[in-house]
Amino acid sequence: MTRNRVRSFINEYGTEGVYISFSGGKDSTVLMDIVRREDRRIPAVFVDTWMEYPGIRQFVRRQENVTVLKPVMSLKEIVTRYGWCFPSKDVAQTIWYARQGKQWAIKKLNGLDSEGKKSPYRQQYIKWLPLYESDILISPFCCDKQKEEPVALYEKQTGRHPILALMAEESARRKEAYLRTGCNSFESRRPMSRP
Template sequence: MGSYEELKMLQKLPLEVKIKKSQQRIREWVNHFGLKNTYISFSGGKDSTVLLDVARRIYPDITAIFCNTGLEYPEIVSFVKRTENVDVLRPDKNFKEIITKFGYPVISKEVSNIVCEARKGMLTGKYTYRIQKLEGTLLDKQGNSSRYNCPQWKFLLRAPFRISDKCCQEMKKKPFKKLKKAGIIGTMTEESRLRKENWIRFGCNAFEAKHPLSSPLSFWTNQDILTYLLTIFQFRTCTVIL
């Protein structure tokens, strides 16, 4: 387990040191699962492009996998096609089928989940903690207002359409789970509270998670990503969606 203080310290390290630390996390992952049983989750965006380059500097033959949901920009698909050793997955259902069955993802996955589950609680007459979050009444263990409260989104309970966080689960996570391999992703803790909490709990390599996942760039910042791209790719002809 880590701490917020440790994470802040790592985020302040020079980029050269971060690269070495990330490569060490990748080595630990590959040593644990084996190169044939690991892959880089490659979206074609800037973060996963950096991750793939960092990983292939130590494992040139590591496989990258791109999930084509049908919602990607044409430039992304074109860039992925120009990248070597990339396998392509597709979800079982398209976006229209997903939102028809489950509902629209709005604001964020976290907010969509809270609204969706709170609506279920309202139908059953149960005053769930998700309803408390939306009403701003949830308390933490010290009896103070919970930092997870989000009353600004309470109005979504009355939105005239279905809301769900199942879109990402069905279109991206489920296809990757079918691989039964250990994935490496390019997410960073500064992007969301949930990712920060996961790092505090598991670190970069979540060996003990229900679904093991490696995020070796967790302690990087968006500025690190941009600096890496400028330094590494400034003399290359490629399209990276920022």
């Protein structure tokens, strides 16, 4: 099934229109092998944030046809300007927008759904209210500045679309994205394959 999804995505955009999002981890390494069995010319892209283990960085350098991108801002600049991405991107994003006065985020932190009713799915956020009320800078922008912005620039410059090794069960956000678009999203603002 994975090979079929990859083949379908390559057929849609061509070899020159796709790339492998490569972290050097087990999932993206397996994906790279599957994709390159379809076409060895498809490049991989690795974002070197300098937070990866040295062994991962060495492994990535030994692979063929890998483009290495650098973050647009250092981690120190991000933390100073925007704050820490803590305890997770989802919670950090909720805290950030609640501090901006966004009602959806305030309701979420109080365990309420969009209509203001108690939500069993949002009770887990209540424990983060003290963090929201603190002076600690919290934001979801670490990943944006470190990884997503360099990748967006690469995609704009090359016209390529990503093939990613995202596992839907690894987070609620990934599962939600998968349920919305499936493995291959051709019609979205940012077409991608998550086989």
